[in-house]
Amino acid sequence: MSGIKPTTSERVFDVANIVFLIFLSLMFVIPFLAVLSTSFISAEESMRRGAFVLIPERLDFAAYDVLLNRGKIILNAYQVTIFRVVVGTILNLLFTSMLAYGLARRSLPGRNGLVLFIFLTMIFQGGLIPNYMLMDTLGLKDTLWVLILPSLISAWNLFILRNFFMGLPEELEESAVIDGATPLLILFKIVIPLSMPAMATIGLFYAVHHWNDWFGASIYINDVNKMPVQVIMRNILLTGITQNEAQLEYVRNPPPAATLKSAVIMISTLPILFVYPFLQKYFVKGVMVGSIKG
Template identity: 45%
Template sequence: MCVAMIYPFVHIASISVSSPAEASRFGMHIYPKEVDFTAWKQVLDQKKIWIGFGNSVFRTVVGTFLTLVMMALCAYPLSRKYLPHRNVYTMIILFTMFFGGGIIPTYLLIRSLGLMNSVWVYIVPGLVPTFSMLVLRNFFMSIPAELEESAKIDGANDVRILLSIVLPLSKPVLATLALWSAVGHWNSWFDAMLYITDESKQVLQTFLRNIVITNTDAETLGRSAVANIRYEASIKAATIMFAVLPILVVYPFLQKYFVKGTMIGSLKG
């Protein structure tokens, strides 16, 4: 299973730094036999790629931070037994996880909210993912109530309890949910295709799709005077690697929290 997961990544990495002849060779690519960094140079020289990269970083960082904030503000009250009608609120929120309006009603809603052609359309519609919020709520419910009671005796209010006690104890599950949100934001491209027409606000994944699937971005594909169409396979591979590397860099810092946070957050329903 490890080989099946790792080999496609090694294959793409090898092609991205291979000469045109080597990149087009049929068979397995474990390491580049003819090293050529022209494809990487072509990718890194494209202004469009860096514009998309900046928009993707903004979307991932700001979107993940705001999602964690809003999920905590939503999950904490729902985890407290003294909240009136909390089960009703939970069922209403849970309903949205199974039923949606569809593409056309969602498009009309986004347009009526004035989010068309705005970078906030990447963040606002999915600000509180239902499943992740429920995982966080279940984790909050597993925290002993005695901690909250002792804090209230000392004069702490709900906000102070959330910031000083609950959130510090929730680092594993928060790191897990942050990783889920960050990967989701980084890989997303469909909303950009639907709601964004300004090229300066497109995300990296949209450019990646144009290069790898539709072949519509001729300049980035290397059909300019500087590059030759022979580098098309290497340029596609280099663009994929460029899009994957940021998540690979972030993941090791959150990996130790991943399994622990997922298991703890699923203990209590």
């Protein structure tokens, strides 16, 4: 154990650093707590204390009752979103890993040309109208697959995963080839198990994208029963109502607009926040390794 005592300047720096970090943490935590608390205030308390409060006098679950128990529209939207996140993320990881593995092989003919072509898609895009016409021609419009297939492979995530694959020792694959392993067997039995930090990182990127995205559904989906929760929540935030109020039962004492909107924010935010702590260590390691390998 070191017997060197910190100097006065080092102590001052440590105290200032702690105070700054506490202040920075409060800047993020207090708004979140304010929204959480506001989602539990009643109409009577809102009239007395204002729209946003930090500590409610009593918990009122009327806003959550309206959103979750007064009809099937919100629960149905959650089912659509969960299907999109789970199925979409699995397909994203499957196709992204297969393409990244192929592009990571230095023996692939025309590899540099393919990488350049994929890189150009990050800069130039076809535009909204051509994409809409394409989805309509392919018969994907107003289906759940239109929320998944157009974003099946992200060029940015592809390059991160490709760089990670390129950092793996080639001797592992050479020994597997000598033992008679096929490229698919090498990918799923050797490469992917060794790349779990990067896979978890890319999977988190894809899952957050699917959970937060509302624009694609608002463009390609007209059936309210196929809309994800983000579109329904966005409509409530903007107008205070859903696109189909008939699916909500009558509420005698409706919650205030600020309370309803705060509850919408919490319902749409908390599920994805609970996933991040379990993937945090893989997330940090995967981003760092994928960024320095090349």
